[in-house]
Amino acid sequence: MLTEFGLALKYVRARGNTLYYLADDGTEVGVFDAASGFGSLMFGHNNPEIVEHAKWLLDQQTPVHAQFSGYSFALNLAAELNTVIRRELQTEDKFFALFGNSGAEAVEISIKHAEMDRGARIAELKAEIDTHVEQARTAVANGARVSADAAAVVGGTDFDHLAAEVARRNAQTEARPPLFLALEGGFHGKLVSSVQLTHNNEFRAPFKALAAQARFIPRDRPELIAKVVEDERSTLLDVTVQDGVVDLVERDFPIFAAFLIEPIMGEAGIFPLSAQLAGALREACDTFGVPLIADEIQSGMGRSGTFLAGTQIGLKPDYIILAKALGGGVAKLGVVLVNEHRYRKDIELIHTSTYGRDGFSSRLALKVLQMLEADDGKAYQLAAERGAKAKAMMEAIKADYPDVVKEVRGVGLMLGFELHDQSDSSSPEIREAVEHEALAFVIGGHLLRKHQIRIFSTASNLETMRFEPSIHLSDEEIARVDAGFRDICQILRDQDASRFE
Ligand code: F0G
16 A cells, blocks of 8 residues: 555655655655654654764663663663653652553553552452451351341342352452553554554454453543443442341442543544543542553653643643653663552562663663753753644644644644545545545655655544654744645645646
């Protein structure tokens, strides 16, 4: 498909916001890259400072591997990440760091941690129930009796029968697989478990049988969370003794392991969550005792203008997941930060990975953090300022082409430029492209060939072009995108597919 639309160029060099391929005559052609490693390149391709540092790390004979040791570099990274996120979350709480090699892997680490936490909470609840059953057994030996209500539930007044029935029914409930909560349109990766939290049915459905499922909530309907929780509610039976009477009570069984969200939903089509939703999510998670996990893999590391995009909406997550840009576009790593109040330290032995915590990635990520934080956070300011300028350019196009451009969304350098649906186009070629879900590729191919711009739509919203260049976005590059987008808008206004190159 990439070949068909002329997108399968073989890039030979990359620097800043530019990827280079060789033309037929052997000369290099530079392409402005708005895809930016799916948002991994906050500082651009092969940023000289990062490249220099990477070379230096290797020259220094940095111990890339030193498993089962003090891991000084990974710990330094965890400490520096704490400084930054505690400032942004305005908390004194500590965050423990777990390391992996990619975004999806970090999501899976968070899934495993959340399930361990859920298991521990179930064990605590069961221990309480066991204690209550033994207390009731003693009370019965001393003359207490089983209430009529309890007898009706378990089918008899005999206490041993009641205890056996409580154990049997509770074992049935405990056998239910865990569930997760996530938002409709959300994207959290494509590994075995993470893909089940990714809403797109095409990615998720073939692998449904392999992992725990999520219940998806529309991002504009937080009031539905309570309904979904109620739908899935199940309880364990507990035993009470009062005034010589043994009774049964229901205790909520923690069926939901976690609620995963993206503060700016990327793949869904660049939808920033509102402060109101952030508050509603926190409240729901507190009410139902479920940890709130912010997937900042794409939105984090300064792309929004703050280190965490959630900071701007007052989001208070229990875990934070980072990857992509944390490795400076060179190293592959993912980090999960878990609030100390939620942290289950056994995970550190139960989940390991050979390259997780490796010295090279950790030191490179430390460098990235330093670069972000340098000069009073100049990088964050640049993301905000360059992003605002690019957004203003897109808004101006929308004002000139309201018939073609539906909406401009996003924060900082995570922007979405959404076109109106063209399925009713008067041009048969355009209609056919929409039918084959190929219009975004036609547009992408045209922008590439005619304007030397590399840009894609988001996977779950094919009308939205996603713009995520580095903070070194220049005025010239903004002008190039302005011209390219206007050209597309004029072609679509004229419904003249013959002008697509
Ligand atoms: N979470 C979010 C929010 C993501 O955007 C991605 C990847 C992942 C998790 C998975 O990370 O690819 O390193 O395993 N998003 C890519 C994209 C695929 O198109 O933005 P990964």
